[in-house]
Amino acid sequence: MLAEVQADELVSVDDLIPDQAAEFVSQLSTVEPLPPDDDEMIEDETSENLVEDDSDRSRPVRENGSIYFGECRLLNWTTTAKGGMKADLAILDCPADAVHPFKGLLCGKQNGQRLRVWFGELADTDVPMQVNYQGEALLLRWSDDSVNGMNTQVMLDDGPDGVKGTHPFTGLPIGRVEGHRMKMAVWAINDDESVIDPRKVKRKVPFYQKPETTQAHLLSRRPRFISYVKRHERRLTRGQEIRADITIAPDEYIAEALYAILGITSRSELGDENAVGREARRRWSSLVGEYFDDFYGRR
Incomplete structure (x- = not known):
């Protein structure tokens, strides 16, 4: 668990995120205690059934338990009465041979993984960073292929912890080349809004890989x-x-x-x-x- 990771293995968040975001990030520094590992937990829902996979310990423990911290590109954003406020994003700070940071997480409006997200403008370290959005979101889907790279789609929360009526990315350029670049930090959270240790997030394995x-x-x-x-x-x-x-x-x-x-x-x-x-x-x-x-x- 995070508390057991040596201090020299962690990167100071304040070195990475300017002061304007530091207070927000500091609220997420407490990670819930890890329960004992189950031998195997099985959900029998569909023909491509999924089971929890806690075997992957190769993923780095990021600052304050984030699943991803780095640059992203705004591919598209939409706002509809039925679909809510969505954002399509390209993940930029991952090596070509890296695993998608959201791989295996539950997706969709009904069962998608709850997230706490933070988006800020790129800036020099001595310039205060403009925060575009900070609050909760729902993971709708993710993808990774040789043509388009690592992408993800999230639905921004329009409740008290989310946006206030207007899509936060209104007016920003979109697209695979000209899309707006931002800093993004993502944490997986429980229903009680506590942060989940990234090593204990329920990552799923397709049927044929079992x-x-x-x-x-x-x-x-x-x-x-x-x-x-x-x-x-x-x-x-x-x-x-x-x-x-x-x-x-x-x-x-x-x-x-x-x-x-x-x-x-x-x-x-x-x-x-x-x-x-x-x-x-x-x-x-x-x-x-x-x-x-x-x-x-x-x-």
Whole structure:
């Protein structure tokens, strides 16, 4: 946690942000205590299910717990009655081989990660910095590709901690080349507005990047997957009889069926580095591909 990081590993915020922003930043210096790590937390919502990934400790602990501090470019801004006040931004202070600072964070108007953000004009250190916006925001989306680089879209809060009726970027130039450049600082926050240690922010892993054992655990809980296996049981099991009754004990049925399909006696064998494990993973990959092709109507 931040309190455990040696002082020489942290950069003084006052060296980076002029005095006008220092008071705002100092309010965020207290990071909530870190809870004990869970073995694994699983959310079973969609076919591309996501789980918490606390394994990435390579991300730097930035000043006062910020997820990102650096320059950005204003690509676009909009204000609508339905969509609220949005800002599209290009992130500029990240190396070409760096991970997007928002990678894996929840996005969207319903479940997007709550943020505390600060935008200020670029200025010499001896010139007071003009603050364009400071308050709360919601992460709507992020992207990273070889053509457009690292981008993100946020919705600015129009409540008491947000803007006051007019979009703060009104009148600023937009665009990928001519867009206005600013300093940006971003913190992830809880519902109680406390700052989250960036190493403990819930970052999500796509389904296909999870271990096969986790994939099997997730899909085995989905009625549609169980029904798919039942419909194709004879072909998938190569005629092997499944004794468990799907109508009485679907959990037992899918476990027995997967053992027959994959040639294993336990799901844990999917992670084994031997001939059985490798063959089981090959068969699992084929089964998952078939299932999602059927799910999305590709076959």
